[in-house]
Amino acid sequence: MPASQHAAPKSDIAISQDAPKRPIVDLAREKLGIAADDLEPYGRYKAKLSLDLVDSLKDRPQGRLILVSAITPTPAGEGKTTTTVGLADALVHLGEKAMVCLREPSLGPSFGQKGGAAGGGYAQVVPMEDINLHFTGDFHAIGAAHNLLAAMIDNHIYWGNALGIDSRRVTWRRVVDMNDRALRDIVCSLGGAANGFPREAGFDITVASEVMAIFCLARDLADLKARLGEIIVASTRDRAPIRARDLGAAGAMTALLKEALAPNLVQTLEGTPAFVHGGPFANIAHGCNSVIATTTALKLADWVVTEAGFGADLGAEKFVDIKCRMTGLAPDCVVLVATVRALKMHGGAKKEDLRHENLAALEEGLSNLRRHVENVQKLGLVPVVAINRFSADTPAEVALVRDACAALGVTAVVADHWAEGGKGAVDLARAVVAAAESGRSRMTLLYPDDMPLIEKIRTVAREIYRAKDIALDAPVAEQLAAYQAAGFGRLPVCIAKTQYSFTTNHEIKGAPADHIVHVREVRLAAGAGFVVAICGDIMTMPGLPRLPAAVGIDVGPDGRLTGLF
Structure with missing residues (x-):
């Protein structure tokens, strides 16, 4: 060797x-x-x-x-x-x-x-x-389960919308396991009445799906099904949450994920x-x-x-x-x-x-x-x-x-x-x-369950990233307050930010301190059991680089793959 x-x-x-x-x-x-x-x-x-x-x-x-x-x-x-x-x-x-x-x-x-x-x-x-x-x-199954739920949302609206879903407040995006920046923000259901009601939507990469998070946190099949049912996908005009179980989707999603x-x-x-x-x-x-x-x-x-x-x-x-x-x-x-x-x-x-x-x-x-x-x-x-x-x-x-x-x-x-x-x-x-x-490890959680959501985000930013503080636009602060009031305040927070820096600027290396972490959006993953804080310019649907690795991947005459890594 x-x-x-x-x-x-x-x-x-x-x-x-x-x-x-x-x-x-x-x-x-x-x-x-x-x-x-x-x-x-x-x-x-x-x-x-x-x-x-x-x-x-x-x-x-x-x-x-x-x-x-x-x-x-x-x-x-x-x-x-x-x-x-x-x-x-x-x-x-x-x-x-x-x-x-x-x-x-x-x-x-x-x-x-x-x-x-x-x-x-x-x-x-x-x-x-x-x-x-x-x-x-596995990833195909996760993507299929996620997109089945998306299809059932639009189908429910099309066939009379008995749950009173406000199509402007559908939060469940679709997913695909590929870097495709063109799908980040889309308009779906175009082409006339037979195709449903047009609305703004978008795609995330499959690994960002709440179904992926649930899949990885579930203890067993029963826990998986229960968590899938708790996914909040939309709300009504009076802001009442609509869950996957309200649409009858949890059983079929579990069937796709069982194996x-x-x-x-x-x-x-x-x-x-x-x-x-x-x-x-x-x-x-x-x-x-x-x-x-x-x-x-x-x-x-x-x-x-x-x-x-x-x-x-x-x-x-x-x-x-x-x-x-x-x-x-x-x-x-x-x-x-x-x-x-x-x-x-x-x-x-x-x-x-x-x-x-x-x-x-x-x-x-x-x-x-x-x-x-x-x-x-x-x-x-x-x-x-x-x-x-x-x-x-x-x-x-x-x-x-x-x-x-x-x-x-x-x-x-x-x-x-x-x-x-x-x-x-x-x-x-x-x-x-x-x-x-040696027995010297004594794991300590960074924050308690009963700390308010906004303070949990601030604690991670200050204690781990060494930020001076966080910055939230008014709608983000209001959304966090709404999650807190709705009973989700005890959930942990999952910070989405660039991996290349302690800051939200991927170009700043080393160990910067006293910066501001800008939280531009928050998403509730009620089934997975955490609140996602999206910071800086991080994307939940990546794009391909100027020269993708795919360009160098091939299959030889003998059927052997080359260039994968």
């Missing part, structure tokens, strides 16, 4: 395609003690666990939970998913029984700018091309079992894989390594304040992934100069890492810093990062899992085991 990152002779997809894989039925039996009758295979290398098996595991003791997060992402790359996979493999190298829990990638970023999301190098979950494309069809709700089992390149299930983005949703997958993994393994999207300011905060608040889960340790390259970008270095030693830029950029360490500690959790190594990192640069972490009383470990797989992350695994078994 290559000795350092970015020296690999093959692309990620080539490594994945050429790697030997265990038949998933054999792996499930040998590594997890799961019988073939409890699996529904999707080909040879991926399968769903039966929900009956999931239910039967509830009384088993629970393993330890490790959360992987990161510094603020940059174009230089941080490698959070790669580190999650490499750490799980490394725990197995230490003789531990470990599993990985990841989100499913969205087609939008896969064909847009980010590329695939199954790890990289020799720390991947496989089959990589399946996971990054249609996989087991998808079962966790998807795959494996890493080294044969470590992995659940890849659900996929909300952390910049516009809560950014965690499904509760069912996480809790099931904790019953099947002694160590479960999971990730939360983007930097700790978005992913880890939401993991704690939404997922853990609702489930009682609590991480035993948090791994913060950082790269020398990314830290130098936070210090002002240009991407084209990152291969050159630059201690001044690195020192400046370390402010970003310090901020994330402090934030994790505010949540009562013990951080371990993983320095995801690249070949151009110099000894002096690595030493500077180590010294900065030591000054904070935090362990920092260089990891080379991209190039060496689990073997390259064994030191990281040892540090994580020590931190988790």
